[in-house]
Amino acid sequence: MGVGKTTVGGLLADRLGSAFRDTDADIVAAQGREIADIFVDEGEPYFRDLERQAVRAAVEEHSGVLALGGGAILDESTRALLTAQPVVYLSMDVEEAVKRTGLNQARPLLAVNPRKQWRELMDARRHLYAEVARAVVATDGRTPEEVAQAVLDALELKEA
Ligand SMILES: Nc1ncnc2c1ncn2[C@@H]1O[C@H](COP(=O)(O)OP(=O)(O)O)[C@@H](O)[C@H]1O
Ligand SMILES: O=C(O)C1=C[C@@H](OP(=O)(O)O)[C@@H](O)[C@H](O)C1
Numbered sequence: 001m002g003v004g005k006t007t008v009g010g011l012l013a014d015r016l017g018s019a020f021r022d023t024d025a026d027i028v029a030a031q032g033r034e035i036a037d038i039f040v041d042e043g044e045p046y047f048r049d050l051e052r053q054a055v056r057a058a059v060e061e062h063s064g065v066l067a068l069g070g071g072a073i074l075d076e077s078t079r080a081l082l083t084a085q086p087v088v089y090l091s092m093d094v095e096e097a098v099k100r101t102g103l104n105q106a107r108p109l110l111a112v113n114p115r116k117q118w119r120e121l122m123d124a125r126r127h128l129y130a131e132v133a134r135a136v137v138a139t140d141g142r143t144p145e146e147v148a149q150a151v152l153d154a155l156e157l158k159e160a
């Protein structure tokens, strides 16, 4: 959450000359409301259901770069789906996370006490990211352009 999946995914798609898609954006477009509003109105399990369907549809329909929400890998069937894909796990440390998301109310899970929340989320998720990732790219101290380059290098992808 806040590591740069959406930002770097767009840059990467440009570099590869491919299309970009983001499952959070797909959900917002289909629901006609923001992610934070879906969490408040319907609760997290409802959002996770929408997310599981959005990831499945995107993996089936889309052949370019896909950014997921940071919690998508909590779903076991999503993780199974991702094992066939060249998934990159973008990482950062907690101070970088707070810098990038701390003042941003768009992420409901970090709205209160973001440093503690982020640590707890990562303790619960780190092994799941590692399970699905084909490559891990650290983003601390790197610009989004540098991260995109590191992803190209890690997956040995050629620019368009
Ligand atoms: N490498 C980076 N260095 C500094 N800020 C970044 C970097 N990548 C993304 N950001 C900023 O961090 C915030 C979260 O980025 P975003 O792409 O929405 O992350 P995610 O999709 O992983 O939640 C945005 O304000 C974005 O501009
Ligand atoms: O990590 C999470 O549980 C979430 C991450 C968000 O996406 P980003 O990772 O793109 O911020 C968004 O799906 C929602 O707020 C929940």
Ligand SMILES: [Mg+2]
Binding pocket: 005, 006, 007, 024, 067, 068, 069
């Ligand atoms: Mg995002």
